[in-house]
Amino acid sequence: MSLPLADGANDDRGSRPVKIIQDRTNSRSTIAQATETIAGGVGSAFRMFAHPLVADRAKGSRLWDIDGNEYVDLLMGAGPLILGHAPDVVAEAVVAQIHKGTHFAVSCELESIASKALVDLVPCLELVRFNCSGSEAVHNCLRVARAFTGRSKVVKFEGHFHGTVDDVYVSVRPPFAAGLPHAPWPIRQNAGQPQNVTENIIVLPWNDVQALERTLRFRAHEVAAVVTEPVMYNNAGILPEEGYLSAIREITQRYEVLLVFDEIITGFRLALGGAQQFYGVTPDLCMLGKALGAGYPISAFGGRRDIMEIAAATHYGTFNANPMCLAAVVATLEELSRDDSAALRHTHEVGERLRDGLNRLFSAHDFPMQAHGNGAVFFVTSPPLVLRDYRDVLNLDNSAMHKFHAEMMSRGVLFVPNGRMMLSTAHGDNDVDTVLAAAEDVIGKW
Numbered sequence: 001m002s003l004p005l006a007d008g009a010n011d012d013r014g015s016r017p018v019k020i021i022q023d024r025t026n027s028r029s030t031i032a033q034a035t036e037t038i039a040g041g042v043g044s045a046f047r048m049f050a051h052p053l054v055a056d057r058a059k060g061s062r063l064w065d066i067d068g069n070e071y072v073d074l075l076m077g078a079g080p081l082i083l084g085h086a087p088d089v090v091a092e093a094v095v096a097q098i099h100k101g102t103h104f105a106v107s108c109e110l111e112s113i114a115s116k117a118l119v120d121l122v123p124c125l126e127l128v129r130f131n132c133s134g135s136e137a138v139h140n141c142l143r144v145a146r147a148f149t150g151r152s153k154v155v156k157f158e159g160h161f162h163g164t165v166d167d168v169y170v171s172v173r174p175p176f177a178a179g180l181p182h183a184p185w186p187i188r189q190n191a192g193q194p195q196n197v198t199e200n201i202i203v204l205p206w207n208d209v210q211a212l213e214r215t216l217r218f219r220a221h222e223v224a225a226v227v228t229e230p231v232m233y234n235n236a237g238i239l240p241e242e243g244y245l246s247a248i249r250e251i252t253q254r255y256e257v258l259l260v261f262d263e264i265i266t267g268f269r270l271a272l273g274g275a276q277q278f279y280g281v282t283p284d285l286c287m288l289g290k291a292l293g294a295g296y297p298i299s300a301f302g303g304r305r306d307i308m309e310i311a312a313a314t315h316y317g318t319f320n321a322n323p324m325c326l327a328a329v330v331a332t333l334e335e336l337s338r339d340d341s342a343a344l345r346h347t348h349e350v351g352e353r354l355r356d357g358l359n360r361l362f363s364a365h366d367f368p369m370q371a372h373g374n375g376a377v378f379f380v381t382s383p384p385l386v387l388r389d390y391r392d393v394l395n396l397d398n399s400a401m402h403k404f405h406a407e408m409m410s411r412g413v414l415f416v417p418n419g420r421m422m423l424s425t426a427h428g429d430n431d432v433d434t435v436l437a438a439a440e441d442v443i444g445k446w
């Protein structure tokens, strides 16, 4: 059955032979030149892909590089582009606001409109505050949690990423099994992080109810919060086991420790109300970012009124609640809410078709990969293994994944090099067909 195309999706279904991209000369020379003035030639270490790629323009589900090559984009700006590239409704709202003023540092009406929309959509939100990046929202949210409880330590899970603030930039992707599986060592992620940064972090294995129970039984008096990605979307896309999120909700409540969901990937993607709505588990606080502004740099944190009241007098920032970005938020949430979230449902359906199509190809060709996760964001990993926590990620074959990524990219398919594929409302059947044809070609020539 053919799915309907969303606005912005290209209708060229069924007619596309697999083309191998031969020429990235302009991309290569631009990156080479950029290394003279930009550290590493790219603006974020995340952008050090296997092959140099310099974007020229993008619309809907497609991106073109400066050599004129076209890509089906499943990278989606690392998550924010929930409405695809350059959605007209958002661009119009932002341009209208640019003419009214780009920055005030006093309140504007859009701020209360956007916050009301958020509070109406996301279950845990009673009060919110806006920031620019996800990392900032994490930083401020955990500070509020510490101030409210008067405790310093935070429990985070091995393999989860909560941005690059020193505090929690710990045990994100340790390259080896650090410590016993039930009691991982906290490992600083980057050179330059102070040694004592790990003093306030307790790292635990995810999907392990007993590990959290045991820790809080003895240490709850020093723990402000337990922070978790509701799905391990920064490492292999591991899903919470049945009942896990509600179990950690119950344990944190019992020990009077705050539960914080990092919904920076899951927000407005798994469901309009985020993973907390999708899984029916309400945390005390959460952070939102990425899809919130559909490509404009804005994030938010919020939750229970009694906790968030602390932010009233302690949360600062020149660019907080920037009016251009708020215009993007209001337009994005309106678009996603229309017709009982029809656009998001379409995204899930298209993504499920792609995920299932990839799995059919993998099994038909006895190819050692699996596609797993939700329709709006899923992972391809190799070989097919049961993935429960970060230690299982260490058993994955990174070289096979990198080869698959490079081969797909040279056939015009972009996604995160670790296998993460993200859909938007602009993706349609034609994109699915193009990606599946590329994958079949890669597998056939492996």
Ligand SMILES: Cc1ncc(COP(=O)(O)O)c(C=O)c1O
Pocket (backbone or CB within 6 Å): 078, 133, 134, 135, 136, 138, 161, 162, 163, 164, 229, 234, 262, 263, 264, 265, 289, 290
């Ligand atoms: C779950 C999660 N939290 C926090 C962040 C940090 O967001 P930002 O890169 O906007 O600072 C990210 C970024 O990828 C993320 O995936």
